[in-house]
Amino acid sequence: MEALLASAIGILSACGIFLILRARTFSLVLGLTLLSYAVNMFLFASGRLQMDAPPLIRNGAIYTDPLPQALVLTAIVIGFGMTAYLVMLALRALAESGDDHVDAKGKL
Amino acid sequence: MTQHAAILPILIPFAAALLQLAAKGYGISAQRTIGLIGALLGVLAAVWLLQLADAGSVLVYALGDWQAPFGIVLAVDRLAAMMTLLTALLSASALLYASAGFDERGRHFHPLFQLQVFGLQGAFLTGDLFNLFVFFEVMLLASYVLLAHGGGLARTRAGLAYVALNLAGSALFLIALGLLYGTLGTLNLADVAQRLQAPEIDAALARLACALLVAVFALKAALLPLSFWLPHAYAAAGAPVAALFVIMTKVGIVSILRVQAIAFAPAGATADLLGLAPLALATVLFAALGALAAPRLRDLTAWLVLGSAGTLLVAPAFPQAMVSAAALYYLLQSTFVAATLFLLAEAVGVRRGALADALHSGPAFHAPWLALAFLLVAASAAGMPPFAGFLGKLMLLSALRDSDLAAAIWFVLLLAGLLMMLALARGGARLFWARKPDLPPVAAPALNWRRATAIALLAAPAVLLALFARPVSDYAARAAAQLHDPQAYIAAVLGAEHADIQRETRP
Numbered sequence: 001m002e003a004l005l006a007s008a009i010g011i012l013s014a015c016g017i018f019l020i021l022r023a024r025t026f027s028l029v030l031g032l033t034l035l036s037y038a039v040n041m042f043l044f045a046s047g048r049l050q051m052d053a054p055p056l057i058r059n060g061a062i063y064t065d066p067l068p069q070a071l072v073l074t075a076i077v078i079g080f081g082m083t084a085y086l087v088m089l090a091l092r093a094l095a096e097s098g099d100d101h102v103d104a105k106g107k108l
Numbered sequence: 109m110t111q112h113a114a115i116l117p118i119l120i121p122f123a124a125a126l127l128q129l130a131a132k133g134y135g136i137s138a139q140r141t142i143g144l145i146g147a148l149l150g151v152l153a154a155v156w157l158l159q160l161a162d163a164g165s166v167l168v169y170a171l172g173d174w175q176a177p178f179g180i181v182l183a184v185d186r187l188a189a190m191m192t193l194l195t196a197l198l199s200a201s202a203l204l205y206a207s208a209g210f211d212e213r214g215r216h217f218h219p220l221f222q223l224q225v226f227g228l229q230g231a232f233l234t235g236d237l238f239n240l241f242v243f244f245e246v247m248l249l250a251s252y253v254l255l256a257h258g259g260g261l262a263r264t265r266a267g268l269a270y271v272a273l274n275l276a277g278s279a280l281f282l283i284a285l286g287l288l289y290g291t292l293g294t295l296n297l298a299d300v301a302q303r304l305q306a307p308e309i310d311a312a313l314a315r316l317a318c319a320l321l322v323a324v325f326a327l328k329a330a331l332l333p334l335s336f337w338l339p340h341a342y343a344a345a346g347a348p349v350a351a352l353f354v355i356m357t358k359v360g361i362v363s364i365l366r367v368q369a370i371a372f373a374p375a376g377a378t379a380d381l382l383g384l385a386p387l388a389l390a391t392v393l394f395a396a397l398g399a400l401a402a403p404r405l406r407d408l409t410a411w412l413v414l415g416s417a418g419t420l421l422v423a424p425a426f427p428q429a430m431v432s433a434a435a436l437y438y439l440l441q442s443t444f445v446a447a448t449l450f451l452l453a454e455a456v457g458v459r460r461g462a463l464a465d466a467l468h469s470g471p472a473f474h475a476p477w478l479a480l481a482f483l484l485v486a487a488s489a490a491g492m493p494p495f496a497g498f499l500g501k502l503m504l505l506s507a508l509r510d511s512d513l514a515a516a517i518w519f520v521l522l523l524a525g526l527l528m529m530l531a532l533a534r535g536g537a538r539l540f541w542a543r544k545p546d547l548p549p550v551a552a553p554a555l556n557w558r559r560a561t562a563i564a565l566l567a568a569p570a571v572l573l574a575l576f577a578r579p580v581s582d583y584a585a586r587a588a589a590q591l592h593d594p595q596a597y598i599a600a601v602l603g604a605e606h607a608d609i610q611r612e613t614r615p
Contacts, residue, residue, distance in 0.1 A: 032275045039282045046290035078245045086271050096261045
């Protein structure tokens with residue numbers, strides 16, 4: 001379980017960083033999205049991994065830490081909004097310069 | 109009512125933003141009125157908060173009355189109250205300038221402006237690291253849209269780079285928070301300070317988390333290897349937006365000062381921050397060279413913002429109350445000066461036609477008050493006596509006199525000051541004196557009263573902070589002394605019996 005999660009986070013962030021370093025807006029958006037998936041899973045793991053346990057504290061029963069779930073939910077919402085805005089900005093840059101290179105000089 | 113004072117500077121801009129969205133159908137004048145009333149109320153609330161905080165105790169506001177470390181708290185000490193007032197004054201002036209016509213160049217300017225102020229105030233007041241992340245994101249999301257306000261390819265491109273970089277920064281922030289929560293089991297700043305001293309934690313992981321946290325704040329504050337975005341983004345933004353953005357680098361600096369003094373210092377974990385000083389000095393030199401090469405007044409101002417950020421980032425490496433006090437005084441004046449220069453760049457630019465604020469000789473224009481304002485703030489930015497910039501730099505240099513790096517700091521700061529002065533003198537001479545009489549004068553509108561008042565309000569502190577240097581620097585000294593007394597902060601947030609908080613041992 002730990003090995004699976006850790007390698008998933010590692011592969012996602014490696015792919016994300018590789019795509020961020022490309023100079024096209026489409027791969028930039030994809031890279032940032034993959035990176036935010038990796039970060040969300042990492043946050044989730046910070047409360048320790050538990051199988052089949054509810055995030056509710058009851059006497060004697062096993063439970064999973066509810067706080068990372070709340071943090072992940074907040075991070076997902078914020079990341080989603082940011083990515084949506086980045087896509088709009090990338091589309092506008094494409095429309096204004098006719099090129100999706102991040103340093104497009106455009107027709108000016 | 110007094111107990112709710114801590115949340116007023118956050119609630120007022122948020123309420124104003126919601127009202128402005130609801131009042132959209134009544135035209136832009138309704139939104140302007142709501143915004144300006146909100147800004148005025150924000151200043152009053154910040155002044156009140158400053159008075160309450162200056163009584164000496166840390167005001168703690170538990171949201172929903174959930175006690176720390178289980179709930180989120182706002183904690184107001186003198187530093188937070190001072191930054192709240194600075195933000196309120198700066199945003200009120202920038203809003204006044206923007207309501208003279210800039211706000212009509214795109215949609216939703218007013219609600220976004222208020223949301224940015226909401227995020228800024230929250231970031232200064234919160235006592236919880238995850239809440240700090242949320243307020244950072246509120247501030248950044250509003251700033252992304254404000255940066256693109258007014259349109260144009262230059263702004264879109266600058267915005268794209270700025271958004272991508274800050275999204276990567278947010279990912280790093282979340283990784284740091286995950287590591288902190290995983291090792292310490294808490295994200296409340298005062299509780300983090302407690303847990304860092306616990307013997308059973310994984311010290312290496314905690315140290316890594318702290319280093320990542322400082323790296324994220326350094327990105328926001330534009331420390332050298334992470335500062336290439338700043339001149340590009342700030343010079344592309346519209347004048348009132350750029351004036352408001354000046355405070356955003358200060359959020360990073362104040363965050364570093366705060367986590368260093370409250371969380372790292374009690375655990376003796378500040379040694380890593382010593383590495384910041386050479387980087388900060390490199391930032392100052394880089395900014396001075398950039399200022400010499402700047403083609404327009406707004407680029408020059410963006411480099412000045414970077415230079416003052418570099419100067420301020422020297423302070424966290426030396427955790428002494430005297431250094432922090434000098435840095436706080438310098439922070440106040442550098443914020444006002446840079447904001448004024450951004451507004452002046454536009455006000456002068458419209459009088460020079462197609463040349464705008466490019467630093468070349470251009471058509472003759474008559475604007476003695478703008479020239480006087482430029483002289484005042486440029487002299488203060490260059491650190492000339494008798495203005496506030498000189499006093500701030502003098503305090504900082506004399507506070508750092510006994511440190512290990514004193515020789516390097518004095519050399520770099522004084523050399524950078526000289527280079528900045530050269531850049532400003534050359535720029536001012538070309539803007540105001542080197543005129544080409546054969547060019548026809550540009551038909552520019554008379555200076556609108558809103559713009560004139562905004563520039564006067566922002567330029568006045570260069571003189572006022574020098575005239576009232578004693579009370580202001582005394583306040584800064586009290587704020588720094590309180591900042592470097594983390595036990596009082598921790599006791600105020602967690603209560604006197606914080607040793608008895610029950611914790612679960614985790615695998």
